[in-house]
Amino acid sequence: MNAGQPPYLRIVADIQRRIAGGELRPGDPVPTTRAIMRDWGVAMATATKALAVLKQDGSIESRARVGAVVAQRKPARSARGIERDRVVGAAVRIADAGGLQALSMRAVAGELGVATMTLYRHLDDKAELTQLIADAAFAEIDYPEPPPGWRSHLRVAGELQWAAYQRHPWLPRLVSITRPAPLPGLLAYGVWTLRALDGLDLDPSTRLHVYATLVNYVRGTAVNIETEAVALLDTGMTSTEWGRARLSVDGPLVARIADQGAEVDLDSLFAFGLERLLDGLTVVLGSPGSRR
Template identity: 40%
Template sequence: MSRAEQIADELRMRIVTGRLRPGDAVPSTRAIMRDHNVAMATASRVLSLLQADGLIESVPGRGSVVLAPDGGDPAVLTADGVVSAAVAIADAESLAAVSMRRLASALEIPTMAVYRYVPSREQLEFAMVDRVLGEVRAPNASGQWRADLEAAATSMWATMVRHPWLAGALSMTRPAAMPQAMPLAESMLSALHATGLDPVQAFTDYLGLLNLIRAVGLTLEPELADAAETGMSNDEWMDTQVAELRRLTPPDRFPNMRRIMEVGYPYDPEVLLTSALRRFLDGIESSVS
């Protein structure tokens, strides 16, 4: 990285973090020369880099000033609006598609201007996940622990279906502390404690239930991507694999695999989740009765 790029990065950070706001003057060429002990050509290059990023403009009589983002909808150009735009891209294309460049294009602002609203790609993803977790509706306690857990699980699943990237963005081993996740966690733990489970077992079952829902949710985004790429549904694609599966499963060696092949299996993630959830809760009910 050149000296001009290093100095430009320092000024860029002051702009995107709000220490230099739209309309504020940025250091002049002479000030950059003095403060950083660089030649005029280097100082001029610093201002050229910031101008190319769409962060500053030259104003007669004032020198270079921070440029307000333009081209986008002012109602959208807020931290909340930027996160909403990122969620919309992830819903339509995938979480991986949400780059700062892609987001800037959707907002019709320079790429570096995005950092005025979200400090980093990592913090943007955190805000996106927290936002959609706020859509999960924790049920009011009904006094029926099983019904409350089913309602919470159903709401979480519905949110994953609306946002197929969510399951893959959730970490179950090193979860971040997300404000919007707390009501659901409290509701589910309250239902589990109502069974008489001790706090450790209740939390273990809570994590087991979350992992179950997330595991099925992890199939949503890849299936949408595969369907878009192949133009075939899961059932249609499986039809193309039948001959090879039959070859690999002679009935004398794999009678049970052949049995389900003869019957046929209409894969449906919601049916899979419903069955797994019922059996999971059956286990808890059996252990506390």
């Protein structure tokens, strides 16, 4: 097992290995939550999430009065009627449940009940699939009427992007600043955001740098959402609760850099940093009501 993976994914991989190797056969009971807690030395939240991912990808199923068992292998259905949108939707559900580590062409095929090779009639490879789920995530954004002034407009753009990352914690890893994919959902976000700079006396390069700087700030902060979600499952504590619990141990060290009453979480960090970014952009763009 890969020690760099979150604990729940290592458990998923181990149980899937047992199923693939025939150690666990269709209909056999799988380890219970308590057994996973005992055998892998993890918290209940981690054990529960591992079983949820296994159920999501079709490896296990629930049976009345029995509990979780290895799922029966379903015969592959015909490729007819399988549309690309269904493939992308299944991939998004898998990534939401288990992260990008859980996403594979095989997992998507299992979710849809088709042969893995069927998917290659719609997609070239997993790389294309990850581009499409990123685009689908941005396509979910419901754009409001832009507020007046570039600062308010860019603030809303940052908040819309942040909300997309909160819905899909895997998404920041698929957003590229230097090699963006020209897909409809991603382009729609760029077009709406860049409207904030219309009417300003900016050359094309500066416009693009302003846009990329905003996107990169939000994405860079959002990469912590996924790790924080895993930590919450493993510890049962929010970052604020964890920090308070650590004060009894690390209090003297923390006091060297912050007052014990000071707190920071991802939402406050994002909001504070976004305002400071907008403050800095006034050097280039002028005051929000000006036209340069």
